[in-house]
Amino acid sequence: MILVLDVGNTNIVLGVYNKKELIADWRLSTDSKRTSDEYGIQVIQLFLQEKLDPSDVEGVIISSVVPNIMYSLEHMIRKFFEVEALVVGPGVKNGINIKYNNPKEVGADRIVNAVAAHEMYRCPLILIDFGTATTFCSVTKNGDYLGGTICPGIKIASEALFERAAKLPRVELIMPQAVICKDTVSSMQAGIIYGYIGQVDYIVEKMKKEMEAVGEKNAMVIATGGLASLIAKESKHIDKIEPYLTLEGLRIIYEKNQEQVI
Template sequence: MILAIDIGNTNIVIGCIDDPEKYSSGCVFVERLSTVRTKTELEYAIDIKNVLDIYHIKKTELEGGIISSVVPQITTIVKLAVEKILKKEVLVVGAGIKTGLNIRIDNPAQLGSDLVVDSVAGIAEYPVPLLIFDMGTANTVCVIDKNKNYIGGMIYPGVGVSLDSLTAHASQLGGISLEAPEHIIGKNTVDCMKSGTIYSAAAAIDGLIDRLTDELGGKATVIATGGLAKKIIPHCRRKIILDDNLLLKGLAVIYRKNRRER
């Protein structure tokens, strides 16, 4: 069993990955912690150990760990925290780690580790070409061509960021929860905000799929993942596969590839 951790700007996703024959997705569990840049190595170790204890996972059951991070300030802190628990070296996706992904962009070194991992998982599990939407603090799109090459993508503000900006700059609009209203045409301010936020995000994804598949020159498998995907994807009109555990599964693929080659 592998401990896989994805450090995002808002949440840290933690999961244990085991034999897919035992668990439908290979994921024994998936949980989220808040990303706190001021926490110490010990504080993160306690948080992670508590999650493992809740699911009755013993450190002797874990053969190792792997981390993907877009928050450089705490990557090493979390790595040391995990190593404190496992008493084993933990891999971090980045320089020196073999992913098997053929990256065809201007500067491959600029590609975020989360996008690399999403793409590795997508190629391993789904037919190409692929469009992978990862919906978090930022929304990202990975584009994989029919030859399994990463050829580029998109980055744009996430739903939460857009909503925060709206409420911060419009004095009469307060914060709302992200649940779809009963009707798309809102009858009050809160429902209007919910409808506008959710359906505009869904329509944007539908429109992007149309434009991206036009540029690819044909149909593509479309996958969505990330903390906010469940809120938006059900309201899209295009066929989209929702895979909450995509990134963790990608970390497992990369872990096994590097362990085999060492």
């Protein structure tokens, strides 16, 4: 078995693979103040609840956009799983060609998503990840990562309204029945949800035109992240939702690097 960890600003998503099959996955809150022991006890408990033996873990791979949590996580892996974690970054084989001006600036999660989607579809791609930030990534048929766009995430926008406007409440992120709303809560929901749907479709349209200009026609649009299904219901352009895209990418990168070692 291999353990994969995607460390985001809000959550750590963990998955356990038995060969190519995802047999368990969990979410933990990201907290840089937790010690390696605190994380280790929590992860081991999750394994035991699923009747999985931690000693069966042969390897671990981590992608992270939170540098100050990495010491605790890497130490936790050494102590509780007795292996050295592979950390996605420069020098790690991934199978794509990053065309960013400075490849080191690309978030590990964006690289991992690109790797997974390219391996799965082998066609021009636009990837949308609805996380703490909403990221849009462009990948060519041949696996060139062209770049993309970064926007504030949906939850950030919702929390900002609540925190900065004295009379506006915190609202649940659900699809409202209309845009012309008769109360404050549904008015906020409509503005946030439909506003992001419009943002997604406009950015995708612009990205498709730019990709067509370099010969990458009919790009497939794939969404991932916690709120992907909510936005995809009304979006004109999202073709498919892949909820485990990042975990799949981590598994693929781990396997590529094992092949390199062999």
